[in-house]
Amino acid sequence: MALAIRQLQKHFVGEVSGLDLRVPLTTEQAREVEAAMDKYAVLVFHGQDITDEQQLAFALNFGEREQARGGTIVKKDEYRLTTGLNDVSNLGKDGKPLARDSRAHLFNLGNCLWHSDSSFRPIPAKFSLLSARVVNPKGGNTEFADMRAAYDALDDETKAEIDDLICEHSLMYSRGSLGFLDYTDEEKAMFRPVLQRLVRTHPVHGRKSLYLSSHAGTIKGMSMPEARLLLRDLNEHATQPEFVYVHKWTLHDLVMWDNRQTMHRVRRYDQSQPRDMRRATVAGTEPTVAQQAAE
Incomplete structure (x- = not known):
């Protein structure tokens, strides 16, 4: 049977x-498949x-x-998965749902915010591939936003304003917006902000897209309140x-999605029931700007 693709949404997404x-x-x-990812995202x-x-073998293509x-x-010694996949479940090492007051559970709630995977890394992720092994009976949908179409729909004045802006991204920004503020010194060093362009250009087809994420906490050259208002307006759009x-x-x-062209979030679900989701993440190959740790 030959590979076939049916478009699911007017801007993007192929089945x-x-x-x-x-x-x-x-x-x-x-x-x-890669050509389809470039097209559908x-x-x-x-x-x-x-x-x-x-x-993982599929991802490594x-x-x-x-x-x-x-x-x-x-x-690392508390990881449930040891196969090289990212654990995006609500499960602990014992295979049971995490306690509602556990640090891991509270930290993971950040996945309910709109984000792009690994925008908090100096070289952010290329593709993510999420496999549903146990589906929660209530809630837990994942939503995807086409950041190419969102950029295209901006007026020319806004495009000119944002095209060269550089943001700081960190997991401490996204989790902090939910009130998670307690980090060890090691975690603070690990989550130190990195710089990312606000507008990206795709390396294959050349379309521009907004590079937004809840991990983005401020914009170089702007006050934090001004930057966060602009980022909030762009996220709403x-x-x-x-x-x-x-x-x-x-x-x-x-x-499977392209983090260079989309943003996503999981919706709230019944945390007392198991949800086993496993992600393979394909590394990016270059920074969005000349990277350095933010001061």
């Missing part, structure tokens, strides 16, 4: 059929009952695996329904 991700991709199939694969190893360090407060696709998870869905 893929004709691929079994348990089977290694051919060079031509990998090329087709989000791809949905249904019915993919895969192992962690198969998920598109670049190197991003290293997990620096994206969580969970210590970019997450209007016309730019957003809502994915309602079914068991063994795999959704």
Whole structure:
């Protein structure tokens, strides 16, 4: 069966059929999937009952695996997964839902904010591939916003104002907006802000997109209140329904998205019930600006 794609939303998102991700991709199939990612920015694969190893093998068709360090407060000896995937579940090492007052649970609630994966890293992520192993019975949809269409819809005056702006991104900004302010010195060093462009240009098709995220806390050359008002206005614009696709998870869905062209968030769900989601993250290859740690 040949690979086929059906567009799900007027601006982006393709539903893929004709691929079994348990089977290694051919060079031509990998090329087709990457071209589809450039076009649609989000791809949905249904019915993919895969192992962690198969998920990671699929991801490695598109670049190197991003290293997990620096994206969580969970210590390595407390990891539930040891296969190289990112744990985006609500589960502890014992396989049970995290306690409501645990630091890991409170920190993970930041995933309910609009963000782009790893924008807090000097070189942010390229693709993310999320596999649904246990689906929560209530809530937990993931929403995606097309940041290309959002940029295109801005007026010329706003485009001129923001095109050369540089933001500071940190996990401490996103979690701080929810009131999570307690960090060790090691965590503060690990989450030290990095610089990212506010407008990115895609390396293949050349379209510009807004590079927004709850991790963005201020803008170079602006006061923090002024910067946060501008970022809030842009986020409100970019997450209007016309730019957003809502994915309602079914068991063994795999959704793949381009962090250079989209923003996403998970919606609230019943935290007393298990939700097992596992993400493979493809590393980016270059910084959005000449990177240095923010002072």
